[in-house]
Amino acid sequence: IAQCSSSNDEATAAIVAGIPGTVAVLGDNVYESGTTTEYANCYHPSWGAFKSRTMPSVGNHEYQTTGATGYYGYFGAAAGDPAKGYYSYDLGAWHIVVLNSNCSIVSCAAGSPQESWLRADLAATTKSCVLAYWHHPRFNSGASHGNNTAVAPFWTALYAAGAEVILNGHEHLYERFAPQTPAAVADPTSGIRQFTVGTGGR
Numbered sequence: 001i002a003q004c005s006s007s008n009d010e011a012t013a014a015i016v017a018g019i020p021g022t023v024a025v026l027g028d029n030v031y032e033s034g035t036t037t038e039y040a041n042c043y044h045p046s047w048g049a050f051k052s053r054t055m056p057s058v059g060n061h062e063y064q065t066t067g068a069t070g071y072y073g074y075f076g077a078a079a080g081d082p083a084k085g086y087y088s089y090d091l092g093a094w095h096i097v098v099l100n101s102n103c104s105i106v107s108c109a110a111g112s113p114q115e116s117w118l119r120a121d122l123a124a125t126t127k128s129c130v131l132a133y134w135h136h137p138r139f140n141s142g143a144s145h146g147n148n149t150a151v152a153p154f155w156t157a158l159y160a161a162g163a164e165v166i167l168n169g170h171e172h173l174y175e176r177f178a179p180q181t182p183a184a185v186a187d188p189t190s191g192i193r194q195f196t197v198g199t200g201g202r
Helices: 008-016 036-043 047-053 066-079 113-124 149-160
Strands: 023-026 054-057 087-091 094-098 129-133 165-168 174-176 193-197
Touching (some): 008 047, 023 047, 023 165, 036 066, 047 054, 054 066, 054 094, 094 113
Parallel strands (some): 094 129, 129 165
Antiparallel strands (some): 087 094, 174 193
């Protein structure tokens, strides 16, 4: 979203300023490495205006700072447990799940603590709609990164729970997919619609 050498974050912040409600940030929130200084000097002057209504997710650039301490220090309790980086919350009729797709740091595998937590969290909600977001997209037509199979267990659990929408970042483009299964088969009735929203300050 933000970078000290760019004014695009100020431009996008000016748009968000006119939109009420919760702000979901999809990781790589400040370049280059998500340091405490970058959050203070590059993110806070623009998107920091929405900090009190932001529900963040963590990207790979945050982990260029050991333990993503800049990210967890800046967002505090809103970012969840720093050892996990995943949490959930309710918003109107929606149950929102925020996951950590840095799978080499916090496992995304089937049966991992994160995936087991996800299944339990989905089973416990009473909300009629489910939206999830994390940084790395499972399906991605971009040339830089492509599909990410490591997060496939997230899709499997969310599809089984009847989730409607997934939001991702990472690839520097905007893309949306028609509702589909975890195996990328069109499913207009029960499929999940994924949006890749890798646009912003960078």
